[in-house]
Amino acid sequence: MSEQSGENDAGGRKGLLRPRLNRGQxxxxxxxxxxxxxxxxxxxxxxxxxxxxxxxxxxLVGILGDLSQRSDRLRSDIRDLDATKSGLQHDAQGQAALEDARRRATTYGILAGTLPATGPGIELTINDPQGRVRAASLLDTLEELRDAGAEVVQVGDVRVGVSTYFTDPSGGGVMADGHLLTPPYRFLVIGDPHTLATAMNIPGGVLRTLHNSGADGVVAQREKITVQAVRSP
Amino acid sequence: MIALIGLAAGVVLGFVFHPGVPLWLQPYLPIAIVAALDAMFGGLRARLDGVFDDKVFVVSFLSNTIIAALIVFFGDQLGVGSQLSTGVVVVLGIRIFSNVAAIRRKLFQA
Incomplete structure (x- = not known):
């Protein structure tokens, strides 16, 4: 439409507009x-x-950070495995292999609860004069301890393992793995004492909740906690 | 008509030479393209309305693309680049839709 009107205009003005119009187009x-x-x-x-x-x-920065973290982790894995490999290659009588296997068995035994353990940690005593503490409270406490990096836990005379359970018996107290626990409940925990004590004491944490329900927990940090109770394998 | 030929020639050239987009242009080119599309539809609408003007088209085309790229650039400098480019795309999208609606009304009387 405008092309046609452009032609007419250009015709009317003797080509004065034509080059400009063409250039525009x-x-x-x-x-x-x-x-x-x-x-x-x-x-x-x-x-x-x-x-x-x-x-x-x-x-991109996030992706790069992830990747470099990952490669660092893998590199340290490689170092560990290389050290293990050279250790295994250099001993003729299988001494290092035996040592390694023994060390691993000890670690797994402690984690599974079949071996006694000693180390720094905390002692958590829960006084419950009114009988308000239920199995759920003790389970919460245990989960909180595990979150805070507890490595070995004993409650009362029961060694805690992965399959430990708490139940409410009819006569008061709390059953742990079928053993009756009576107040005061005593947790022996091996792990970093400072971290564990901080985790217990945070606002809204275990001790605060127990306090609100009428019980009373005390945390004591210890240089050396000895956990003697064991689970049967 | 010449414009359409130019557009087709550009697309063909682009696919024949398949140029790489330079790194410094990469964040801004998509926004600039959307802005240019807006200008193009605006021009088409003006043409159908019979008020098309080369100068207006050229100026609006250039200013649209440059301003869109500038907004994204400033957004990147301020740390809100992705949000601002979303905003620009939304605004230009709305304009494109309204232009196309006007073209449609003109062409189909509906």
Whole structure:
């Protein structure tokens, strides 16, 4: 439509407008060509690599951080395994292998609760004069201890393992793995004493909850906690 | 007509030469393209309305793309680049839709 009116105008003004109009149209065409070119380039570059090319700087930094962390972890794994390998290769009588297996058996025995253990930790005593502490409270306490990095736990004379359970018997007290516990409940916990004590004392944590329900917990940090109770394998 | 030929020629050239997008242009090119599309639909609408003007089209095309890229650039400098580009795309999308609606009304009387 405008092309036609342009022709008429140009005819009327003796070509004064014609070159300008043509140049304008040419510029429009060039711009459209640039647009088409850019669209094609963009579509192609999107096809090529969608993951990193379009990611923003902070995303890239996050990905890079993850990767370098991962490679650090894997590298330290490689170092450990190399050390184990060279140790195994250098001993003829299998002394190192035996040592390694023994050490591992000890670790697993302590974790599974079949061996006694000694180490720094805390002693948590829960006094319950009104008989308000239920199995759920003790389970919460145990979970909190595990979250805080407890390695070995003994409650009363029961060694805690992965399958330890608490129940409420009818006559008061709490049953742990079928043993009746009576107040005061005494947790012996091996782990980092400071971390464990902090975890017990945080606002809204175990001790606060127990206090609100009428019981009273005391944490004592110890240089040496000896856990003698064992679980039968 | 020449414009359409130019557009087609651009697309063909782009696919024939398949140029890589330079790194410094990568965050801004998609936004600039959307802005240019808006200008193009605006031009088409003006043409159908009979008020198309080359100068207006050129100026709006260039200013649209440059301003869109600038907004994203400042957003990147301020740390809100992704949010701002989303905002720009939304605004330009709305404009494109309204332009296309006007074109449709003109063409189909509906």
């Amino acid at each position: 040419l510029i429009v065409a060039v711009l459209c060509a640039v647009l088409g070119f850019a669209v094609a380039a963009q579509v192609r570059s999107n096809d090529k690599d969608t993951k990193f090319a379009t990611a923003r700087q902070d995303e």
